Amino acid sequence: xxxxxxxxxxxxxxxxxxxxxxxxxxxxxxxxxxxxxxxxxxxxxxxxxxxxxxxxxxxxxxxxxxxxxxxxxxxxxxxxxxxxxxxxxxxxxxxxxxxxxxxxxxxxxxxxxxxxxxxxxxxxxxxxxxxxxxxxxxxxxxxxxxxxxxxxxxxxxxxxxxxxxxxxxxxxxxxxxxxxxxxxxxxxxxxxxxxxxxxxxxxxxxxxxxxxxxxxxxxxxxxxxxxxxxxxxxxxxxxxxxxxxxxxxxxxxxxxxxxxxxxxxxxxxxxxxxxxxxxxxxxxxxxxxxxxxxxxxxxxxxxxxxxxxxxxxxxxxxxxxxxxxxxxxxxxxxxxxxxxxxxxxxxxxxxxxxxxxxxxxxxxxxxxxxxxxxxxxxxxxxxxxxxxxxxxxxxxxxxxxxxxxxxxxxxxxxxxxxxxxxxxxxxxxxxxxxxxxxxxxxxxxxxxxxxxxxxxxxxxxxxxxxxxxxxxxxxxxxxxxxxxxxxxxx
Amino acid sequence: xxxxxxxxxxxxxxxxxxxxxxxxxxxxxxxxxxxxxxxxxxxxxxxxxxxxxxxxxxxxxxxxxxxxxxxxxxxxxxxxxxxxxxxxxxxxxxxxxxxxxxxxx
Numbered sequence: 001x002x003x004x005x006x007x008x009x010x011x012x013x014x015x016x017x018x019x020x021x022x023x024x025x026x027x028x029x030x031x032x033x034x035x036x037x038x039x040x041x042x043x044x045x046x047x048x049x050x051x052x053x054x055x056x057x058x059x060x061x062x063x064x065x066x067x068x069x070x071x072x073x074x075x076x077x078x079x080x081x082x083x084x085x086x087x088x089x090x091x092x093x094x095x096x097x098x099x100x101x102x103x104x105x106x107x108x109x110x111x112x113x114x115x116x117x118x119x120x121x122x123x124x125x126x127x128x129x130x131x132x133x134x135x136x137x138x139x140x141x142x143x144x145x146x147x148x149x150x151x152x153x154x155x156x157x158x159x160x161x162x163x164x165x166x167x168x169x170x171x172x173x174x175x176x177x178x179x180x181x182x183x184x185x186x187x188x189x190x191x192x193x194x195x196x197x198x199x200x201x202x203x204x205x206x207x208x209x210x211x212x213x214x215x216x217x218x219x220x221x222x223x224x225x226x227x228x229x230x231x232x233x234x235x236x237x238x239x240x241x242x243x244x245x246x247x248x249x250x251x252x253x254x255x256x257x258x259x260x261x262x263x264x265x266x267x268x269x270x271x272x273x274x275x276x277x278x279x280x281x282x283x284x285x286x287x288x289x290x291x292x293x294x295x296x297x298x299x300x301x302x303x304x305x306x307x308x309x310x311x312x313x314x315x316x317x318x319x320x321x322x323x324x325x326x327x328x329x330x331x332x333x334x335x336x337x338x339x340x341x342x343x344x345x346x347x348x349x350x351x352x353x354x355x356x357x358x359x360x361x362x363x364x365x366x367x368x369x370x371x372x373x374x375x376x377x378x379x380x381x382x383x384x385x386x387x388x389x390x391x392x393x394x395x396x397x398x399x400x401x402x403x404x405x406x407x408x409x410x411x412x413x414x415x416x417x418x419x420x421x422x423x424x425x426x427x428x429x430x431x432x433x434x435x436x437x438x439x440x441x442x443x444x445x446x447x448x449x450x451x452x453x454x455x456x457x458x459x460x461x462x463x464x465x466x467x468x469x470x471x472x473x474x475x476x477x478x479x480x481x482x483x484x485x486x487x488x489x490x
Numbered sequence: 491x492x493x494x495x496x497x498x499x500x501x502x503x504x505x506x507x508x509x510x511x512x513x514x515x516x517x518x519x520x521x522x523x524x525x526x527x528x529x530x531x532x533x534x535x536x537x538x539x540x541x542x543x544x545x546x547x548x549x550x551x552x553x554x555x556x557x558x559x560x561x562x563x564x565x566x567x568x569x570x571x572x573x574x575x576x577x578x579x580x581x582x583x584x585x586x587x588x589x590x591x592x593x594x595x
Contacts, residue, residue, distance in 0.1 A: 097569070097571075098569055099568070099569065101562070101565035101566070101568055101569075102565070199545050199546060200545075200546045213543065213544050213545065239551070239553070242550050242551060243544065243546045245546065246551070306534065308530075309530065309531055309533075309534055312527060312528045312530055312531050313531060315524065315527075315528060316528060316531075323505060327506075330506070331571055332570075332571070332572075332588055332590055333566075333569065333570060333571075333588055334569035334570070334571065335569070335571060336571065337571035337572055339591065340591070341591075342591060342593065343590060343591055343593050344506070346590070346591055347506040348503075348506050348507060348508040349508055351505075351506055351507045351508065352507055352508025352509065353508075355507070360507060360509070361517070361520065361521070361524075363505050363507060364498065364501050364502060364505060364507070364517070364521060365521065365524060367501045367504050367505040368493075368497075368501045368521070371501065371504060378528070380541050381531055381532075381536060382531065383541030383542050383543055384534075384536035384539040384540070384541050384542075385531055385534060385536065386541070386542045387539050387540055387541060387542035388534065388536070388539060390542055390545065421523070422520060422523070422524060423523060423524060423527050437545075438545060439545030439546065464545075
């Protein structure tokens with residue numbers, strides 16, 4: 001048998017069901033990897049004791065014949081999900097010492113399905129970033145390196161720790177959250193699968209809020225089938241989140257296991273052919289189209305005319321929501337408090353010391369665009385553009401069933417590159433943000449390596465609440481691309 | 491759209507963010523760069539376009555206006571950064587208070 005840490009979630013559940021290994025053995029094997037690869041800084045908090053306790057409980061449940069869908073599967077949780085009794089930081093200094101007295105719905109669902117938590121992963125502060133460099137707890141190192149170049153690369157972000165942990169075989173799967181690409185872009189940078197569900201598919205209750213009209217939890221795994229398995233465990237209607245969709249959870253796993261795309265219409269948006277995209281990524285995209293065609297799908301050129309405006313509109317909408325959401329960090333009820341001579345000064349000192357540079361920048365942008373006299377010119381305008389973006393997709397889906405695009409315009413970059421100008425960093429999410437603005441599901445599938453030996457992903461975007469067709473297409477792409485590389489040394 | 495130091499100082503005050511004086515000018519530069527890039531939105535004619543505030547088609551659900559939770563004062567106060575004061579230290583769920591600096595002279 002292969003090493004327990006090399007197995008996928010689907011394989012692990014089979015091994016556990018056949019009693020070839022106990023959940024405790026599986027947990028221990030993975031905890032050892034956390035030890036070995038601590039230098040990656042993928043975790044903010046490791047929870048080995050809790051993992052063993054949960055694994056023992058899982059073994060007892062299995063012995064009683066009560067095994068759940070993810071029984072005994074070790075998972076890493078992005079440190080943006082509140083976990084009862086376990087410090088939750090959002091990678092920010094302002095949540096110093098915060099121990100949630102409650103559990104997020106998504107993680108509660110996963111534990112109900114039998115999964116085991118090994119730790120909380122590093123991320124960009126409050127999920128604001130595309131490199132994991134804005135974390136108060138330091139950057140995360142991507143397990144991949146350029147051939148013949150020892151420089152450390154970023155894992156992408158904001159779910160950088162979650163992506164690195166899966167790519168380094170520390171866990172078979174992790175949770176992330178995606179506001180503008182925060183699951184899909186790091187998945188592409190780390191050579192793994194990352195799925196952002198339709199807005200409303202997974203509950204946001206207990207997830208530290210960034211931009212509430214965009215935030216959506218989702219899985220990061222090494223295979224499409226595993227993403228379907230995790231999503232199956234995470235999803236479901238939650239009355240505690242008023243934007244949670246009151247819909248039954250479809251059989252995602254069955255969809256991922258039937259990569260039949262005969263006759264499926266694959267939309268190729270012409271506006272995604274933009275300057276600044278690496279030629280290798282454009283070439284990989286062409287290959288992806290050919291692969292889908294060879295598998296029986298029909299490529300259709302479609303147009304999403306407002307694509308180029310999605311990014312600047314996002315950088316009004318997301319900061320506006322962030323400035324409102326982050327108003328709660330005032331040093332009164334939880335987290336950091338920095339004293340001042342009066343209440344106002346205490347607020348200012350606490351927030352000035354507690355928030356990092358990028359978070360402060362976004363709070364200021366958000367406060368400005370919502371302030372008197374600018375609301376219509378910026379915020380309302382951005383919401384109107386958002387309506388046009390959603391309409392573009394709606395019209396495109398009259399002509400096709402899913403879209404195929406690159407996930408990110410480049411492969412992983414070195415820590416320190418692209419750091420000088422915020423706008424250059426923002427451009428990383430140019431291919432993921434449009435679907436986020438329209439609330440659509442998207443999945444990044446590793447499809448090849450560039451000339452430096454770094455992984456590149458392709459993105460499949462589905463119709464709202466049609467993750468099943470998206471998963472079928474993703475499984476077909478995964479099968480055709482047959483990506484079986486792993487980072488050297490992991 | 492270019493933002494000056496005074497504007498940054500004003501929005502920092504609105505956002506209750508302490509920003510050191512020497513950071514105001516660099517921040518004004520960065521924010522001006524971002525807003526200059528955002529200006530391209532003005533190329534789009536949005537007259538007669540309804541703004542989209544939420545992508546979820548569902549109407550926000552209503553529920554009966556009844557108490558659904560409670561009796562967890564100890565949990566709520568557990569993270570109080572200034573420490574909490576309880577009405578009855580022997581029964582922390584009986585209720586209590588967050589503490590803040592004195593606001594009335």
